[in-house]
Amino acid sequence: MNxxxxxxxxxLYYGNFHALAxxxxxxxxxxxTALIGPSGxxxxxxxxxxxxxxxxxxxTKYTGEVLIDGIDLFKIDPVALRQNIGMVFQKPNxxxxxxxxxxxxxxxxxxxxxxxxxxxxxESSLRSAALWDEVKDDLGKSGLALSGGQQQRLCIAxxxxxxxxxxxxDEPAASLDPIATLKIEDLIHSLSVNYTIVIVTHNMQxxxxxSDYTAFFYTDETRTGRLIEFGETQTIFTNPKDKRTEDxxxxxxx
Amino acid sequence: xxxxxxxxxxxxxxxxxADKTVKYILFISxxxxxxxxxxxxxxIFRESVQAWTEIGFTDILFGGIWRPGQDQxxxxxxxxxxxxxxxxxxxxxxxLAIGSAIFLGEIAPKxxxxxxxxxxxxxxxxxxxVYGLFGMVVLVPIIRQINVPGNSGYGLLAASxxxxxxxxxxxxxxAEDAIRAVPDSYRSGSLALGATRWQTITQVVLPAGxxxxxxxxxxxxxxxxxxxxxxxMVIGNSVIFPKPLNANPLTLFLSQARTLTGxxxxxxSYATGVHESALFATGVxxxxxxxxxNVSARWLVNxxxxxxxxxx
Numbered sequence: 001m002n003x004x005x006x007x008x009x010x011x012l013y014y015g016n017f018h019a020l021a022x023x024x025x026x027x028x029x030x031x032x033t034a035l036i037g038p039s040g041x042x043x044x045x046x047x048x049x050x051x052x053x054x055x056x057x058x059x060t061k062y063t064g065e066v067l068i069d070g071i072d073l074f075k076i077d078p079v080a081l082r083q084n085i086g087m088v089f090q091k092p093n094x095x096x097x098x099x100x101x102x103x104x105x106x107x108x109x110x111x112x113x114x115x116x117x118x119x120x121x122x123e124s125s126l127r128s129a130a131l132w133d134e135v136k137d138d139l140g141k142s143g144l145a146l147s148g149g150q151q152q153r154l155c156i157a158x159x160x161x162x163x164x165x166x167x168x169x170d171e172p173a174a175s176l177d178p179i180a181t182l183k184i185e186d187l188i189h190s191l192s193v194n195y196t197i198v199i200v201t202h203n204m205q206x207x208x209x210x211s212d213y214t215a216f217f218y219t220d221e222t223r224t225g226r227l228i229e230f231g232e233t234q235t236i237f238t239n240p241k242d243k244r245t246e247d248x249x250x251x252x253x254x
Numbered sequence: 255x256x257x258x259x260x261x262x263x264x265x266x267x268x269x270x271x272a273d274k275t276v277k278y279i280l281f282i283s284x285x286x287x288x289x290x291x292x293x294x295x296x297x298i299f300r301e302s303v304q305a306w307t308e309i310g311f312t313d314i315l316f317g318g319i320w321r322p323g324q325d326q327x328x329x330x331x332x333x334x335x336x337x338x339x340x341x342x343x344x345x346x347x348x349x350l351a352i353g354s355a356i357f358l359g360e361i362a363p364k365x366x367x368x369x370x371x372x373x374x375x376x377x378x379x380x381x382x383x384v385y386g387l388f389g390m391v392v393l394v395p396i397i398r399q400i401n402v403p404g405n406s407g408y409g410l411l412a413a414s415x416x417x418x419x420x421x422x423x424x425x426x427x428x429a430e431d432a433i434r435a436v437p438d439s440y441r442s443g444s445l446a447l448g449a450t451r452w453q454t455i456t457q458v459v460l461p462a463g464x465x466x467x468x469x470x471x472x473x474x475x476x477x478x479x480x481x482x483x484x485x486x487m488v489i490g491n492s493v494i495f496p497k498p499l500n501a502n503p504l505t506l507f508l509s510q511a512r513t514l515t516g517x518x519x520x521x522x523s524y525a526t527g528v529h530e531s532a533l534f535a536t537g538v539x540x541x542x543x544x545x546x547x548n549v550s551a552r553w554l555v556n557x558x559x560x561x562x563x564x565x566x
Contacts, residue, residue, distance in 0.1 A: 051446060083448030093439035096462050106447040109457065155443070162448055 003070075004029035004166060004196040005050055010064035012045060014057065018224045019045050023064075025215060025230050032188060032197045034207035034233065037217030038248065042225020043200045046217070047168050050198065051085040052078045068166070083110055085166040086159030090174050092151035094143030094158070099126075099135050102143040102154055106162035121161050129157035130187050149180025156187065167191065169199040173206065185210050204249060208237055216245045298541065302534035309528065314535050320493045320517070322525070327532040329539060331495045335410075335511035336543070338496050339489065340478040342414025342507065343421055348471055350418070351425035355467075358426070359433035360455055371427075378423035386487030389416040394488060402508055404499040408490035411507040416484050421474035428473060432466020433459060465555040472551035476544055482515035491516055514540045 005027040012020040020042045027033045035043040048054045049066055055078060066073040073081065083106070094102050103122040112118060122139070126132040131153040135141070143154050152172060159167055169188070173181040188197060188210045201207050207214055214236040216229045229236060229245045240246045305314060309327050317328015354374065358367055389412050398407030436459050444454040460467065490510030499505040512520075518533045525533055 053442065053446065056442075056445070079448055079450055081448075082446055087446040089439060089443065089446075091439060093437075093443040095440055095443065095458055105444070105449075105457070109444075109447065109449040109453045158443075158447065 001031070002029040003027065004068065005198070006065075006067040006070075007049070008065040008067070010049070010066055011062060012042075012049065012054065013061045015059040018222070020049075020225045023227045025227055027196065027198060028213065029196050030192060030194065031212040032192045032199060032210055033213040033215060034211035035198065035200045035215050035217060036202075036204065036207050036248070037225075037228075038219070039202075040223060040225075041217040041219040043217050044170050045225065046227075047170055047198060047200050048087075050166065050168055051082050051087050053087070083162045084164050085168060086162065086164035088152070088155050088159055088167065088169045088172045090171040092148055092155050092175070094146070094151050094154050096142065096144055098140050099143050099146070099154060100139040103157050103161045106158060110162060122157075125157040125161040126154075128160050128191070129153045130183065130190075131157055147180070149176050149183060152176060152180070152184060153187065156184075156191075160191075164195070166196045166198070169197065171200050171202060174202065181206070204251075208233060216240075216242070216248065218244050218248070295541065298534055298537045302531055302538050305528060305531035305535040309532065309535075314532065315539070318495065322521070322529040322532070325528065327528070327535075329514065329517065329532075329536050331493055332512050332514045332517045332536065333539065333543075335489070335496060336479060336513040336515070336540075338410055338506075338511060339413045339417060339485065339513060340475060342410055343417035343478045344471070344475060346414055347418030347421050347474065348425060351422050351470075351474070352429055352467065354422070354426045355429035355433055355470075356455060356460075359430045360451075360459065371430075374423050374426050376423075377419065378427075382420070382481065382483040383487070385416050385420055386484035389413070389484060389488035397508070400508065402499050402502075402505050405505075405508045406490060406510065408488060409508050409510045410489065410496055413485055413489040413511070413513075414507065416488055417478050417481060420481060420484065421477050424477055425470045425474040428470035429463075429467045432463040432470065435466065436462045468551060468555050472547060475547050479540065479544055479547070480515060482513070482519050485513045486516045486519060489513065489516065491520060493517075514543075 003026040007023050007025055010020065010023045011018070023046065035047060037043050045054065049062075050068070050073065052073070054060045054062075062074075068076075068081075068085070095105060097105070100122055103125050104118045107118060107121050112121070123132060123136075126135065131150060134150060135146070135154075143151065146154060156167075156172075172188075173184045176184065185206065188199065191197060192212070199207075199210065201210075211233045213231065214233040215227055216236065217225050218228045219225050229240060229242045231241075236245060237249060240249060305327065309317075309325075314327055314329055315333075316330055317326065318330050319326045319328050320331065354370075358370055358374075362370060393412045393415055394407035396407075397409070397412050398405060440458050440462055441454055444458045445451070449457070489512065491512045492510040493512050494510065496506055496509040496511045499508050514536050517536050522530070522533050
């Protein structure tokens with residue numbers, strides 16, 4: 001299996017604060033990898049490394065290497081990189097624009113202005129995000145008028161519209177009800193055929209349901225996030241090597 | 255125990271009375287501001303009745319000549335003067351103000367903000383007469399250098415520039431607030447899709463903050479229409495229709511003019527009878543103009559937000 005994303009001895013600092021330490025891991029292509037671990041263990045920060053959203057915070061420094069398709073990610077222009085690596089946020093954040101405009105936004109800012117083509121992209125993206133049937137007659141309606149679950153699927157469609165190869169998801173179902181959560185999980189399943197997905201989740205059952213691989217992050221009183229264990233989800237959940245992983249998964253802390 | 259409970263009850267009722275009293279005091283304060291506005295409006299209208307009845311509505315509003323000595327009280331030239339100088343100030347001031355607001359809210363590093371923001375706010379604290387003085391002493395002599403016959407330096411251009419600087423802090427600080435109020439999740443959403451920072455500003459942040467930015471501009475217009483002292487000092491105050499000084503239409507801005515506010519301030523000290531009433535009529539027109547601006551602004555803001563929620 002090809003490696004899509006890889007980090008080698010990756011360290012991240014916010015000013016003097018050592019946020020992530022010595023992370024070396026390989027995420028396989030077109031698989032779902034879940035990042036689990038207690039709050040503050042650096043999962044989301046690690047996730048944001050891949051589309052360089054951490055760069056937006058003043059005072060971030062890093063050491064080590066981060067690769068996408070074997071290429072140094074920090075040598076790629078972040079604007080171009082983010083077209084290749086989409087992101088879905090914890091709280092649905094559709095723009096205060098119509099459903100159509102939300103999905104067409106990415107293609108538009110990257111230079112696509114042919115309306116016919118935009119319509120095709122909007123339809124196919126909404127279909128891939130399993131939202132088309134619910135909104136096809138209301139594309140002019142505001143994205144903010146949708147329910148929370150629909151908004152999140154709209155945000156997924158919006159990310160798909162720029163044709164990324166990787167989708168990062170930061171607790172995408174954290175603010176949704178169980179039924180909407182289930183829909184998002186089904187969607188993650190079907191998307192993993194074509195996309196490499198990395199998902200941060202606090203929900204152990206969810207990690208078990210949606211992911212092929214799992215990375216367990218942990219932190220001690222230094223608050224520096226470390227990768228404790230990485231492997232196939234099945235293995236991590238049934239036969240973890242590290243005591244801390246086992247304790248976390250069985251719910252002894254976290 | 256019983257005594258205690260009764261003590262509590264009494265304390266409760268004391269608090270209740272305080273609560274009710276505060277409610278009424280606040281209610282009265284709110285009502286009072288409405289009453290004051292209505293009282294002023296009523297007073298201005300009452301004083302202007304003589305002018306409306308004796309001179310006539312159309313002769314005041316559309317009359318081109320203001321010659322109190324000959325009982326001619328047309329204020330059209332002043333309406334045009336007020337509108338022209340306001341338009342001039344908006345054209346010059348709004349791009350600058352919105353640009354500053356974007357810079358302050360989106361681009362400037364913290365230490366630059368710490369210098370710039372108080373500087374902009376300081377502009378708002380400078381008294382109007384000082385702006386007028388600056389206009390007279392600095393701007394007017396410069397503008398007088400423009401070699402066009404009839405150009406005195408005093409006029410619409412000087413007034414527009416002074417006014418543009420005067421409305422700058424109002425528009426900048428309110429527009430900046432509107433820009434800051436746009437949730438960060440919109441920005442990260444846009445950046446995560448591969449939009450540049452500038453695309454994010456123009457296509458997500460500004461549209462999302464549009465109603466606040468429009469409100470800022472409207473407040474600027476209101477301030478511009480109402481400005482008096484600085485205008486009297488630099489606009490020349492001739493009661494003439496502003497018109498180009500030669501074949502070049504741009505020389506319109508070198509023309510002198512008089513604003514509605516200036517008309518009142520310059521003449522009220524010696525006006526009596528119909529003349530005095532006509533000045534109150536000028537005030538009524540100013541009042542109406544500002545109401546029109548505010549109502550259309552509100553309409554615009556509402557329309558924009560309904561487009562945001564329904565349009566394709």
